[in-house]
Amino acid sequence: MKIFNYGSINIDHIYQVPHLVAPGETISSTAYQQVLGGKGANQSIALAKAGAVVKHIGRCNKADQWALEQMRQAGVDCELTQLVDQPSGHAIIQVDAQAENSIILFGGANQSFSTDDFKHALSSAEAGDYLLLQNECNDIEQMINIALERQLKVVFNPSPMISNIATFAIDKIAVLVVNEIEISQLLGRSFNSTQQIVTAVRKHYSNIEVIVTLGAKGAMWINSEECIEVAAHKVEVVDTTAAGDTFLGFLLAAIAQGQSYKSALAIGCKASALAVQSMGASSSIPSMAQVSAS
Numbered sequence: 001m002k003i004f005n006y007g008s009i010n011i012d013h014i015y016q017v018p019h020l021v022a023p024g025e026t027i028s029s030t031a032y033q034q035v036l037g038g039k040g041a042n043q044s045i046a047l048a049k050a051g052a053v054v055k056h057i058g059r060c061n062k063a064d065q066w067a068l069e070q071m072r073q074a075g076v077d078c079e080l081t082q083l084v085d086q087p088s089g090h091a092i093i094q095v096d097a098q099a100e101n102s103i104i105l106f107g108g109a110n111q112s113f114s115t116d117d118f119k120h121a122l123s124s125a126e127a128g129d130y131l132l133l134q135n136e137c138n139d140i141e142q143m144i145n146i147a148l149e150r151q152l153k154v155v156f157n158p159s160p161m162i163s164n165i166a167t168f169a170i171d172k173i174a175v176l177v178v179n180e181i182e183i184s185q186l187l188g189r190s191f192n193s194t195q196q197i198v199t200a201v202r203k204h205y206s207n208i209e210v211i212v213t214l215g216a217k218g219a220m221w222i223n224s225e226e227c228i229e230v231a232a233h234k235v236e237v238v239d240t241t242a243a244g245d246t247f248l249g250f251l252l253a254a255i256a257q258g259q260s261y262k263s264a265l266a267i268g269c270k271a272s273a274l275a276v277q278s279m280g281a282s283s284s285i286p287s288m289a290q291v292s293a294s
Helices: 039-049 062-073 115-121 140-149 180-187 194-204 243-256 261-275 288-293
Strands: 003-006 010-016 031-037 054-061 081-084 089-095 101-106 130-133 153-156 175-179 209-213 219-222 227-230
Touching: 003 039, 003 115, 003 243, 031 039, 031 062, 039 054, 039 062, 039 243, 054 062, 062 081, 115 140, 130 140, 130 243, 140 153, 175 180, 175 243, 180 194, 180 209, 194 209, 194 219, 209 243, 219 261, 227 261, 243 261, 261 288
Parallel strands: 003 054, 003 130, 010 089, 054 081, 130 153, 153 175, 175 209
Antiparallel strands: 010 031, 089 101, 209 219, 219 227
């Protein structure tokens, strides 16, 4: 079973700062590094490191071929990834002394796909294969519709959130993966407890599987019949940049391998706990051997 990932490839510029910069403020960075990032690339690398067969659908500038090489070295199939003349997507990331981050995104080549591109990319997909989507590339709604026509299992991580995502065919996808803020934005209300989240999810998305990540509290899997909760691991946090992407990659790999919902949640939480202990995005994603040994 294959996992296609239509996702962003970004060049991340990471600045270590004493605190996140305020409007009108200028501060000095204490450290800087340039690394491969982007939610799509991060999740593909996490999937590959977790043992999944993942085909990445994406684009970056020809000068950034090193980014594709890093993805290939991690085990990602980049046959559907193109080098183009447009600027690569990139991110300006601040990480403060408390390991919180602030991110500015530039879409670049990630925003250059057409309907014909989607159809070509999925031409080898078979019914039952997975398609993973985030929201850093263009025309996600169109890609969802094409994937559903081909009977693919769509896994959607709607980040960054935009105002019209609620109009997408979310009730027809297989798995929705969101954090606490995203589920509030998606449903247009705030929640005071996890039980309120469970009730609202079952009301609005009774036909699909919904995973809600809860940060330091762990994660939960919600459907019409059960709610499974797994606690987060207590670790010293250095950088949370790719924690969610690592969680999703290892979780989806476990699902595709036929593991139980609880096992998938547990391995996702364990992998993300390892990721937050290192600086960087893709460079912080652990191997399966590291996850198994932890």
